[in-house]
Amino acid sequence: MTATRDKFGRPIVVVTGMGVVTSLGAGKSDNWTKLCAGESGIRTITRFPTDGLKTTMAGTVDFLPTRPTSSTDLAERLADLATEEAVTQAGIGSKGDFPGPLFLAVAPVEVEWPQRQELARATGANSDINYDTLLRVCGGGNFTAYHRRFQFGSVADHLVDTFGTKGSPISLSTACASGATAIQLGVEAIRRGEADAALCVATDGSVNPEALIRFSLLSALSTHNDPPQAAVRPFAKNRDGFVMAEGAGALVLESYEAATARGAEILGIVAGCGELADSFHRTRSSPDGKPIVGCVRNALSDAGITSDQIDYINAHGTGTPENDKMEYLGISTVFGERAKQIPVSSNKSMVGHTLSAAGAVEAVFSLLTLEHQRIPPTINYDVPDPAIPFDVVPNKARDAKVTAVMSNSFGFGGQNASLILTLEPV
């Protein structure tokens, strides 16, 4: 039975189902085709007026049949789509009866402007509206649905209801590393033997005026509005920020033993997970890069492999001046001279930064890279940054032999998480 356990004696964790939605489209097939064609999903925002905003584009998901009423509402629908695809592919359990826990990466939830304005209208007043005025109309059953919608656990609650996961679902946020953390929690649960299967989902539908303005006020967003497709420029000298985007990724994780016992097709292995927090600053990485270095090393050591065995890095690669510089520092510290040879590409150059969803979306893309033996490019790479001498797989996808991928996610609040994904057990 040793074949079902890794070199540390832990159950090997495999992926048997994957689903993805981004601004490029719904489903793995559509996304993969467009990623490899170097298409951008970034577009000028039409969902709300952008008058007066410095950034007017995003990777919105606008192809759903009905308009969402809030970011949380959209996040829920994206999670539904991705999860349905993943669970269907895995062929696990039965409809509405997933045999394991849910780990959900989701953006923080709050009442948004359309609801606040609706409450203001309900007060009947035209001026002097404050929270006391609003509070007088909130109760009495007129807005019960908003209590349900704006609970932080509401998206998870819906997924439990729809897919029948077991136990207490965990909703989590580690900012832009959330998707990777959701996967890590699933891996840990299976390694502990608590579960044979786990559903790891990450979703984000955050493109609304206030969210855009919040990031804009932190000077984090690109203002290359025209053309929007050329806005995200990871690792390029003329990069100027990230672009907000929406999407969801879902993975069905199983123990190798359970997956093979039921004859499931194994799509890849989650060989290792690493994390390390940064105490330097709320939005900036420690200038010495130590937390990123430590995070990457933790992932390698958790997988029991060395950096030599990694043959592709799916970068965090947001396109902010700071992130890309720090990611190079971290990778080059661990990989040494190999940092200049190993392919490092950023899916975000095409789909934008799906924030809470990014870690899972990019894990799906990393596994597709392993499956197709083809590396999606970093587009909009026309002006190389001499300070970042990565092979970014510029502008055109490339066939390559890929057996082990490192996928990095870093976020505000000192969040760092890395995953090691492989074709075969290591």
Add this chain to the structure above:
Amino acid sequence: MTETKSAATPVEAWITGIGIATSLGEGPDANWDALLQRRINVDEKGFAPYIVHPLAPLTFDAQIPKKGDQRQMEAWQRIGTYAAGLALDSAGVKGNKDILSRMDMIVAAGGGERDLNVDSAILSSADHGASPPSLLNERLMNDLRPTLFLAQLSNLLAGNIAIVHGVTGSSRTFMGEEEAGVDAARIALARIAAGQSDIALIGAAHNGERKDMLMLYEFGDFNLKDKHAPVWAREQHSGFALGSAGVFLVIESKAHAQARGAKPYARLSNVVADQVRRKRPGEVTASLDNLWSKLGKLDSGAIITGATGAEPATSEERAFLGKHREFPVRATGTAFGHNVETQFPLGIGLAALAIARGSLFPPNDSSGLEIEMSGAPTQIVVIGAGHWRGEGMALVEAIT
């Protein structure tokens, strides 16, 4: 953290640090004394008709020395960062870089305070800020403080704890109201028990003096109004009074604690959780029955519950408690208010204190459900049934 061992038998986990700052005061002694005196701190006027438990005055400088750090936080983050510092002090690991750099952290969090003045000004403008379309954008661009976002982000309580106290082994933030607090304890314990972690800081913070938070619960008619009453005496006027509290706990493996000579308060023996659909009457009671059966062998002891006062969950929990009358019950909501994510860590903290001090605090209940307990508790079950979703239980035991 990397797993270097595979635990064939579960590793024993001890509670070695308790940080508590509430409406009743700061630290175990002040809170314990208040409980002994049956003191309750409520504000029935400031947010009338709603009742909230205001935070007792704290000297934030004592745990967050840099004013610049304090300015970067809203109240909920300051409360939490403060309580986390107390917990690290209590465990004797404050400033111990070796331990803090590998300490795992799980924070249960909601979101931060909004700028009520900005919101009010926008809603008071023509057409409630909806028209002309550019108005909302313009006001938000001009009026939102750039750093407010960071004070609102759920994971930035953990971020601030990392910055101020240097806890950096890992940082995870769980969301989802009451159950986030249960799951923070559950996952930290599971990781320690399995050898995936040696030492963890878990906890949460809640600021009840927030009209935006009252609004969220008012949508569901959950706020207690007009007059404070014990949790068990709210059948005619159900609901909860929001509380203000930060509670953090240091949990570590027995071996890790012994190696550094740490004195434990109690053992965290088990944490279990579930989330039933609550579509039919009796489901909460049945869920609690089920969790109780999974806790382990229960001889005698007490129950500390975070029962909210919201219906029907509280009545269903009362039906469950009726089956275990030999266990004296204490509802933390009466004295501390409802602190949502923080209520379960609060319950574990009080259970550990009761065990360490060799007595349970007295009843504070006019309904008669809470009864006196004589003797020292050796087992305390902590219950956390969410006002809307989620059920959890922990078993805290004396170390013999």
